[in-house]
Every structure is written in C-alpha cells, then in structure tokens.
Amino acid sequence: MNVKKLISIVAVAGIVIASILGTFVYFKAFTANTQFAQDEVFVYVPTDATYGQVKEILSPLVKDVDKFDFVATSRNYDTNVKSGKFLLKKNMTSFDIVRSLRLNVPVKVAFNNQETLGKLVQRLATQLEPDSLKLEVAFTNSPFLEENGLTEETALALFIPNTYEFYWNTPAEKIAQKLAKEYHVFWNNDRLAKAKEKGLTPIQVYTLASIVHKETAKVDERPTVAGVYLNRLQQDMPLQADPTVIFAIKKRSGDFDQEIKRVFYNDLRIQSPYNTYINKGLPPGPIAMPDVSAIDAVLNADNHDYIYFCANPDKPGYHVFASSYEAHQVNAKKYADWVSKLGINR
Known part of the structure; x- marks a missing residue:
C-alpha cells in the first residue's frame, strides 16, 4: 500500500470519526433535554x-x-456551581x-402592611433564601x-413599603444594608425638612403614620386624621387612638393574627406603653408598617x-370630625348606636 493511499484512508477514517464524535456531541449538548409542560420554570440552587x-434539583425537570x-462537566460547571434563582425554558438543550445555571435571575421583593417585624421577616423569607x-x-x-x-421597638420604621x-441568595446582612440605604434615600431633604417643621423625627413620623394608617384606609382622609393627632400632640393631649389599644392587646397576648373589630371601655385601661389613652405622646414605636401615603x-x-x-355610619370607611367635645359626643353616640344595631362584638 503506497503512502498516498494510506493517507487517504487515514483521512477518511478521521472524517468518519469526527462525524461520529460530532453527532455524539450534538446529541448530548444540542438536543432538547427538558421534561416540564410549562413554558418556563425557575430553579433555586441553595448557597454552597x-x-x-x-443534579437532584434538576432530575424532575x-x-x-x-x-x-456530559455538558456540565465539559464546561466545568460541576466544579463551579453557582447559587441563586435560575430560569429554565421548555425544550432547552443541555x-x-x-x-x-450561570445567570442568576433577580427577584422582585414586595412588602407592605406588615404589623410587626416578625411578620415582615416571615414575608421576606418566602421570597428570598435567608430564613x-x-x-x-x-x-x-x-x-x-x-x-x-x-x-428594637422602632426597628420596623426602617422599612419603607x-x-x-x-x-x-443575597445574605441577610446585605439585605439589611440595602433596605437601610433605601430608607435613607426615602428620607430626602424635603421630607426631613417637613418632619423638622412639625417637631418630629423620621421615626416619630413613621410611628404616627402607622396610627393614621390603621385609623383609616381612605387615602384622601389621612391628612385630616394626621392633623387631628398633631393637634393633640401640640396641646399635650393623649392621642387616644384605638389602634394603639388594639396593638397593646395583641402584644400582651402574643397573638397578632386575632381580629379585633371593636374596643371596649375596659380595654382602654390596659397597662401598656402602647396604650395612648393612659400615656401621652407617641407610643414607643410603630404599631404597624404604614404605606407611603x-x-x-x-x-x-x-x-x-x-x-x-369617630367613624361615620353614613359614609362607611370615613370619619366625622369635631372641634369640641360636645360635638364629638353627638357623633360618637350616633356611631355607637349604629354599631350596637349591627351586633358587632370583638
């Protein structure tokens, strides 16, 4: 066999082997390799x-x-695993x-109306890796x-809904740092100036806002309600805010899931720094997470x-306001009669 013929045979054999190898690689790497019906699924790879x-996480998918x-080892993924949230699409190849699995997908984290820090961390833990x-x-x-x-009493004030x-997979400490940064961005010069004008710190504004938030869900009424409480603070009157009494009851029992629809006279005497019927000024900290409004x-x-x-029975969700105690008594009696007719109890 001459040299030219041998070279030809080797070349042909090489082409055949390369073709077989190429087909093998293509089959392994570039054919659909998913088995979920959805168009997209997310995979969560824990830290470390x-x-x-x-592979266990991916096995059902x-x-x-x-x-x-085959592909993961050839591309060194097996020795360079990344944690995070990753998007897989239907009919993806290996x-x-x-x-x-190398493209960490950001998570949109939302929270509002959390009544306590404990409730907030539970909410965040459903959206992020840290428990x-x-x-x-x-x-x-x-x-x-x-x-x-x-x-610890005012910690909730850090969190702006x-x-x-x-x-x-962001670590808990970095989550705290970022939310603290967002807090300081929120309290810009304009908001700080307005707080100072009212003789309040940002934390005191947040605390009072938590009471206003609980008093009325009507955004258009909140500036009026806030004005009432500011008037009381200026006149050294107790705030006498029912939501603070409700918070005190829940805090004493440790049950923040209970629903309290009505505050009774005996409730107003509960011994708690959060009871603004027996303590003047603001409570020690927020009684809930107020929204920005x-x-x-x-x-x-x-x-x-x-x-x-007091609540307005003629316009549910809203309140009627008074400048004198006598006028308030008329409004309060009207509301109490309406509540009694409805048979509302705690």
Whole structure:
C-alpha cells in the first residue's frame, strides 16, 4: 500500500470519526433535554450547594441527566456551581441549561402592611433564601440598629413599603444594608425638612403614620386624621387612638393574627406603653408598617382645629370630625348606636 493511499484512508477514517464524535456531541449538548409542560420554570440552587445537589434539583425537570452531566462537566460547571434563582425554558438543550445555571435571575421583593417585624421577616423569607431567623438577627443586631438610629421597638420604621430587587441568595446582612440605604434615600431633604417643621423625627413620623394608617384606609382622609393627632400632640393631649389599644392587646397576648373589630371601655385601661389613652405622646414605636401615603399624610397634614373624630355610619370607611367635645359626643353616640344595631362584638 503506497503512502498516498494510506493517507487517504487515514483521512477518511478521521472524517468518519469526527462525524461520529460530532453527532455524539450534538446529541448530548444540542438536543432538547427538558421534561416540564410549562413554558418556563425557575430553579433555586441553595448557597454552597454541591453539583450532586444540583443534579437532584434538576432530575424532575431534565429528560436525560447523563446528557446534562456530559455538558456540565465539559464546561466545568460541576466544579463551579453557582447559587441563586435560575430560569429554565421548555425544550432547552443541555448546553442552554448549563448556560442558564450561570445567570442568576433577580427577584422582585414586595412588602407592605406588615404589623410587626416578625411578620415582615416571615414575608421576606418566602421570597428570598435567608430564613426568618437569619433576617430578624440581621435587622435587630445592636451595631445595625445603632448605625441607623433605631432600637428594637422602632426597628420596623426602617422599612419603607415598596418593591425592591434582590438576588434570591443575597445574605441577610446585605439585605439589611440595602433596605437601610433605601430608607435613607426615602428620607430626602424635603421630607426631613417637613418632619423638622412639625417637631418630629423620621421615626416619630413613621410611628404616627402607622396610627393614621390603621385609623383609616381612605387615602384622601389621612391628612385630616394626621392633623387631628398633631393637634393633640401640640396641646399635650393623649392621642387616644384605638389602634394603639388594639396593638397593646395583641402584644400582651402574643397573638397578632386575632381580629379585633371593636374596643371596649375596659380595654382602654390596659397597662401598656402602647396604650395612648393612659400615656401621652407617641407610643414607643410603630404599631404597624404604614404605606407611603400615610407617611406623607403626616408630613403634609391638613391645617385645621379638629381635635376629635369617630367613624361615620353614613359614609362607611370615613370619619366625622369635631372641634369640641360636645360635638364629638353627638357623633360618637350616633356611631355607637349604629354599631350596637349591627351586633358587632370583638
């Protein structure tokens, strides 16, 4: 056999082998390898997860784990696992899957109307990797509170209801730092100036806003309600806010899930620093997480001479306001009679 013929045979054999190898690689890497019906699914890879754990997570979603394994090892993913939230699409190839497992998808985190810090961390823990205990520790450790001028009683004031963007696997400490940064952005020069004009700190504004928020769900009425409470503070009157009594009852029992529709006379005597019937001034901290409209209602409160208000039976959800105790008594009796007819009890 001459040399030219040998070279030809080797070349042909090489082409055949390359073709077979190419077909093998194509089959392994570039054919559809998912088995879920949805158009998209998200995969969550925990912090410090091993490659073996990733394969377990993917096993219900991938048709052929061996095909995925072939591509993952050839692209060094098996030794460089990334944690986070990742998007997989229907009919992705193994190559696509490995590439997607390197693209951490941000999470839109939303919270509002949380009544306590405990409720807030539970809410956040359903959206992010850190559990509620890690989050609570991050939000209440002494250096963090001191750095932001907070105490355990006022810690909730740090959190401004909104939608924020995080990576799912963001550590609890970094979540706390980012939310603290957003807090300081929210309290811009304009809001700080308005708070100072009313003789209040941002935390005091937030605390009063939490009462206003609980008093009325009607955004257009909140500046009027806020004005009433500011008038009482200026006249050194007790705030006498029913929502603070309800909070005191819940705090004493430890049950913040109970629903209290009506405050009775005996409730007004509950011994608690949060009871604004027996204590003048603001309570030690927020009684809930107010939304931004309630915070701005305090900062932009109506200027009036109202001192009293009670629910308006003729306009559900709203209140009637009075400048004198005598006028308030007339309004209060009308409301009490209406409630009694409805048979509302706690």
